[in-house]
Amino acid sequence: MNMDDVTFTEAFRDPAIARGLVRDIQRAADRPMRLMEVCGTHTMAIFRHGIRDLLPPAITLLSGPGCPVCVTDTLDINGFIALSQREEVIVATFGDLLRVPGSFTSLRREAAEGADVRVVYSAMDAVTLARQHPDRTVVFLGVGFETTTPTVAAAILTARDLGLTNFCVYSAHKVVPPALEALMQAPDTRIDGFLLPGHVSVIIGTEAYRPFFERFGLPCVVAGFEPLDILAAIGDLARQIADGRPALTNAYRRAVGDAGNPRARQVMAQVFAPCDTRWRGLGTIPASGLAIRDEFAAFDATRRFKIAVVEMPEPKGCLCGPVLTGARVPTDCALFGKRCTPTDPVGPCMVSSEGSCAAFYRFQR
Numbered sequence: 001m002n003m004d005d006v007t008f009t010e011a012f013r014d015p016a017i018a019r020g021l022v023r024d025i026q027r028a029a030d031r032p033m034r035l036m037e038v039c040g041t042h043t044m045a046i047f048r049h050g051i052r053d054l055l056p057p058a059i060t061l062l063s064g065p066g067c068p069v070c071v072t073d074t075l076d077i078n079g080f081i082a083l084s085q086r087e088e089v090i091v092a093t094f095g096d097l098l099r100v101p102g103s104f105t106s107l108r109r110e111a112a113e114g115a116d117v118r119v120v121y122s123a124m125d126a127v128t129l130a131r132q133h134p135d136r137t138v139v140f141l142g143v144g145f146e147t148t149t150p151t152v153a154a155a156i157l158t159a160r161d162l163g164l165t166n167f168c169v170y171s172a173h174k175v176v177p178p179a180l181e182a183l184m185q186a187p188d189t190r191i192d193g194f195l196l197p198g199h200v201s202v203i204i205g206t207e208a209y210r211p212f213f214e215r216f217g218l219p220c221v222v223a224g225f226e227p228l229d230i231l232a233a234i235g236d237l238a239r240q241i242a243d244g245r246p247a248l249t250n251a252y253r254r255a256v257g258d259a260g261n262p263r264a265r266q267v268m269a270q271v272f273a274p275c276d277t278r279w280r281g282l283g284t285i286p287a288s289g290l291a292i293r294d295e296f297a298a299f300d301a302t303r304r305f306k307i308a309v310v311e312m313p314e315p316k317g318c319l320c321g322p323v324l325t326g327a328r329v330p331t332d333c334a335l336f337g338k339r340c341t342p343t344d345p346v347g348p349c350m351v352s353s354e355g356s357c358a359a360f361y362r363f364q365r
């Protein structure tokens, strides 16, 4: 093989190395082990590369609350929809949110009935939209973890510097470490080790998980997204469990440092402050959300608009809550693949490309 043709990605897909890593995992997996990934991109990568099929039966992979759209509470989804129903508002959103069912309707259905809902690829696109439509108010739907939030904070700072008065954000942003703690207390959930999210860790760094690790003493490994990254991280977790020596380690050193990205965190902290927030499946988790700080109140959609939504139960029969905590798997749901499919989803886990139900439907039906 001409090595000039070998791409960086191929280097992390080498079959011979993969076989060696699988053998390491098989040797280490001397007892049942339940490992959870808390990143939707990991969920998809694990399915796409057939990693579940390579693992010994002793290892069970659980998909946790790593898909931002899936963990967004119905109350927030209903709030997004209520905003779209206001004539003066243009809702700017990532595409995944369009099809997430609220209690009565969805953004897609509202758009079909005349609401002005636009798909954007970044929060900065929404700022551009606001500049193009000075007579309307553009509301960006802020959904995502620490990976996305710095870019949303930067968009708010840009809007402020431009003197824009017709741009604001509905922040449903969340942070990952408090959710790990909540998972440890979730009923019917048993986790022996965490595959920590690569993208989020680029921003927050490995040390951000130290308080969680010291409190629970559970094996934790930061993982990348190529097959060898994931296999190496699973092997590390399996060895830690087998040896009874839990550790917080980093199997994604080419992208993640101990301290993460201080500049991104500083921008995020300038605009957002921690707040308690509701997660689908996990309820309210203290200090797990990000609210827009008082000095940026003019850019906070929840303060600019009186958004009246009522609490409604989850769709009947939908198990998204227990699926997100690893207590159940999508195929436990009686609606899976019958009433609930990617083209006609009942719950958010079937909507997002990073949702567990969508991944099971696509790869494991």
Ligand code: SF4
Binding pocket: 317, 318, 319, 320, 323, 330, 333, 334, 335, 336, 337, 340, 341, 345, 346, 347, 348, 349, 350, 351, 357
């Ligand atoms: S299959 Fe559909 S209804 Fe069932 S848990 Fe998943 S998203 Fe909810």
